[in-house]
Amino acid sequence: MSSIGTSSQETAKDFIADIIEKLQAQRGNKFIFLLVGRTGVGKSSTINSLMGTEIAKVGDYEPTTMEIKPYNSDIKGVNFTVIDTPGLCDDIEEAGNDYKYLELMRSNVSQVDSMWFVSRLDETRVTSDEKRGIKLISEAFKSTIWQNAVIVFTFAGNIDASKYELALKKRTELIRNEIAKYTGIGIANNIPSVAVDNKSETTPDGEKWLAELYTQVYARMSAKGAAPFLMATVERVKPPKKEKEVVKEVIYVPTPVRNPDPEETAKYSRPIELNDRQAEIVRNKTSDVLQFTVAGASVGAAFGAIAGPAGAAIGGAIGGVIGFFGGLFGK
Template structure:
């Protein structure tokens, strides 16, 4: 591990030297403190590049679990099913996004009213044997369902017993079919309370009441109150997930965050990394591939980034997106995109 760290440090220093020369050629400057920060950041991201993030999905079959994950990651990672679950199983879908690995683990049958009743212990052992890492637990349910069903209560109980109630400390409640609600805001408040109350039976209210809830609609950009839900989902997923999974998740999604802040006029700009993504964006009716965060979301994400990379807070440096974008592009790949995104949120 020490040899690997030395190699990464040397790579980071070479990249910083190269970027410094290009900045000088463009009549910009880079301070020694910023150079140290950049070198540290590159090291941290390079060490995280081979790691992965893992999402576990809990909810009835057909509520939109796969569709919502696919919307967030802009990839068809989890297949969208058309039929009801008939047995309890664990399905893992592995994928790579922007050079970063991820696993989406679905638990079909766990929240469904299937014939195999009275086998909770078997289900617990099955999940424990197949799921070794959880960076975020997604509890997905329809907003237009009036109550917490017995099958959903069973799923909450089994997950709590399989991984201890602490699993809910890194979880998010997601309500699908937001536009089907008769009274959107009232139903969102009431459904959130009911789900949290059910989870609180296993965790206590202190933990349950901290679980964020997000309403989504995979057929629309906005919820009935006119707000974009994709950025809110991203924000709550990122700030709630484990520290271990946060950096790989950021690296996987980074090109869609800082993309609009890259300046193609920089002479060391590397466009090849993002050429295919740009073509997709040009063909998109509303440029849905990119995230458009508001100031509150940016601040929450910034706090999480500083939490997982404490040196950013110690450095006390605010870097503009105009600097971050070109520097990230110069580094290239997943690491470069993540550098650019981090500077974007520090702005």
Template sequence: MIQDNQPTSEELKQLIAKVQYLFNEARKRNLTFLLVGRTGVGKSSTINTLMGQKLAEVGKFRPVTKSIEEYKSKIEGIPYTVVDTPGLADTSENEQEYINSIKSAIPEPDSIWFVTILGENRVRDDERKTINTISSAFGKQAWEKAVIVFTYADKVDADEYNEYFLERTKLIQEEIAISIKNTDIAQQIPSVAVANNPRGRKPLPTPDDKPWLNELYTTVIKRISDRALPSIVLATASRVIPQDTNSQEVSSSSEAEPIFLNKKQQQEIQEKLEKSNDFAGITAFVTAGAIVGFRGGSVFGLPGIVVGGAIGAATSLFISWWRRR
């Protein structure tokens, strides 16, 4: 639907060209995730839910990750790699050899997930060793791209959920602070609680009856390296839906779980994009007013413009975000 004050064909073509350029650049880069934590804590299930693909194998009765596993895939032509570790204390390999194996697979991760079960009351010795080894391998600056992911949140009683979440976050942050000798970096590491459904791909709500995929998505984007920001945003654009979007505006052909962002999460992601050199041209163009009256779907029907798929979805998403500002 095109409303009054609609952009001209030339204006919309300029915006689409900017989005196409971002896609071309993202397809030359490789988005990298490093998952750390012992086996059986739900690393594979969580990354599969976020990326919308069954990338990492999930074991029903026993852990499936026995050694360092490197998974490669593409979404909309954008390559990404997930390096899953079995937990450094789970292996009998020489520690330095293990570090070398990780760094060979992923020299500089764009996003690090420290994954652990929510309903435990202490930081385990093997987790402490993992923290120290990651600090040794990548330096304290690596924790600036880290997220603490608490799994099996649905196993915690609702009346104890907030206490577990806050206390567990504090304990892990304290261990990281000791490891890197920097309290400020450690205290800035955010945490997200997740609950994966073993019977299906749809995530379960956490005990506070809230969805978590949108919070995990927002948190990862806020913490991810600048070079990887276009990759994750463009790869997932077709699944991202502002919660205040009219149902008639929603157009996603993806079979993966949609990511519904509330206004606060939209604002946080927009602020991240506005600080990015990669997105500077797009944000400036949309917010300048030329596109403010446009309500787009994934296919544009202005004369001479027919575009759908990933480029159309991303263009529509950016328009929908910034015309709400």
């Protein structure tokens, strides 16, 4: 690292001090996920996969009433809530009572930082229940809620590799068109879709889907939720490894989480390995959220070199973020 001039090192130190301050200011903020989709499509499994621990029980829950079900959790001392919406997309007796559900949603859900519309990739059409769910969400919140949305297609492994790309494209189009009825095509066509399979590490195209899910969810997350989300998850996120570079591992002191079942948690705690494209998206979002720019290659290199050790020294959720920046912004 001898080629780094003192001035860029000083600049990098200033950057880090500034970022630490911004992270500290956001430390107490929480983020909220709103999960929408029919029963059994894999909402719980997917949020558990993303957060790396058992947040919501996976099972054969049969909704008999429409309700709003928040799960409060914390990871690394960062609080977050996952709001499940049983019945919202299900054909149940009470379904006629949309008004009541709207009221329930409006009075109980004050903030949504990331919304997921979850549907199975191996289904061919948008069901009437799903259409109703999309309508209700759009009416309960301003249509801007869709700007923080991601369409998640589960059960991707049930699709033949040869039909996968087309299935993903068609299903995305169908759901976007349904959403466009309430948002206009501009907002709807910007909603990304991600295919996942909670029973496999890869989708039929051979890609590891967890990093893509992470990238899209983070990129779409509200400005308020993004920093705490990063702090809670960064421990598992790995920037692409540069050739001939040894990426320093940062040691973390784990913070206890809400009594998740250890066996279940082990299943979910996988690393999130970003490729170059995903790392670029994560870099841009992070610079946006924390409002900084790493100008110039030498500052970038200095920032990268200093961030790793600085993060390790700080520890905890904030140190985790700073350490992660070493690999993300370095070089």
